[in-house]
Amino acid sequence: KNEVEQSPQNLTAQEGEFITINCSYSVGISALHWLQQHPGGGIVSLFMLSSGKKKHGRLIATINIQEKHSSLHITASHPRDSAVYICAVSGFGNEKLTFGTGTRLTIIP
Amino acid sequence: EPEVTQTPSHQVTQMGQEVILRCVPISNHLYFYWYRQILGQKVEFLVSFYNNEISEKSEIFDDQFSVERPDGSNFTLKIRSTKLEDSAMYFCASSADTSGYNEQFFGPGTRLTVL
Numbered sequence: 001k002n003e004v005e006q007s008p009q010n011l012t013a014q015e016g017e018f019i020t021i022n023c024s025y026s027v028g029i030s031a032l033h034w035l036q037q038h039p040g041g042g043i044v045s046l047f048m049l050s051s052g053k054k055k056h057g058r059l060i061a062t063i064n065i066q067e068k069h070s071s072l073h074i075t076a077s078h079p080r081d082s083a084v085y086i087c088a089v090s091g092f093g094n095e096k097l098t099f100g101t102g103t104r105l106t107i108i109p
Numbered sequence: 110e111p112e113v114t115q116t117p118s119h120q121v122t123q124m125g126q127e128v129i130l131r132c133v134p135i136s137n138h139l140y141f142y143w144y145r146q147i148l149g150q151k152v153e154f155l156v157s158f159y160n161n162e163i164s165e166k167s168e169i170f171d172d173q174f175s176v177e178r179p180d181g182s183n184f185t186l187k188i189r190s191t192k193l194e195d196s197a198m199y200f201c202a203s204s205a206d207t208s209g210y211n212e213q214f215f216g217p218g219t220r221l222t223v224l
Contacts, residue, residue, distance in 0.1 A: 033213070041198050043152070043215040086152065095140060095204070096165055097213060099152040 002027040006087050006100040014108055019074040021103045023087030026068065030092045034061050034072050037084040037102065077107045111135045113216035115201050121222045122191055130186045130219045132201030141184045142202040142213065143176065158184065191223045
């Protein structure tokens with residue numbers, strides 16, 4: 001069973017700051033997913049990666065397979081980035097997602 | 110852009126009643142999932158479904174739960190006799206394949222409140 005840990009649990013920052021959220025997992029995976037959950041509850045997929053780095057706008061996700069660790073970075077953070085960011089993993093031959101507890105990000109104007 | 114839809118957005122029911130949560134996955138997707146999130150907790154896997162049968166289920170998914178794809182578009186989760194602890198947000202998701210490399214697309218969720 002894969003244990004997915006995220007840090008920090010809560011993060012408050014000023015607008016414009018560079019944000020880093022970390023995720024670690026205990027068992028090898030086929031892919032790692034970063035998801036965003038807004039206050040209304042809906043979940044949106046941000047990234048899916050199995051190696052290296054991906055960038056989308058101000059968001060960057062990296063993964064180190066050897067260290068079983070991933071980071072999500074937000075550059076030039078904005079109040080609209082305020083949400084819960086969730087890391088989830090899928091195993092080999094196993095399509096279900098195992099979720100972390102999420103990081104609640106609040107960006108203050 | 111295609112999206113997963115869920116109805117209703119909010120369901121309130123009395124303990125012991127049956128509820129059916131409905132989902133319409135993305136039309137060319139083949140793999141379907143239900144997850145739930147109890148308030149303040151992390152999202153948990155319930156069940157995955159492919160080719161008209163359950164491919165995996167969690168220990169949460171006991172005999173009170175069932176899933177069905179009654180037609181070509183809907184995917185339903187039934188809870189036969191609801192308990193207070195079934196109160197949660199239920200998310201449906203779909204993906205094009207199950208390689209583990211494929212993105213899952215989530216619906217907006219159904220908030221179930223059991224009184």
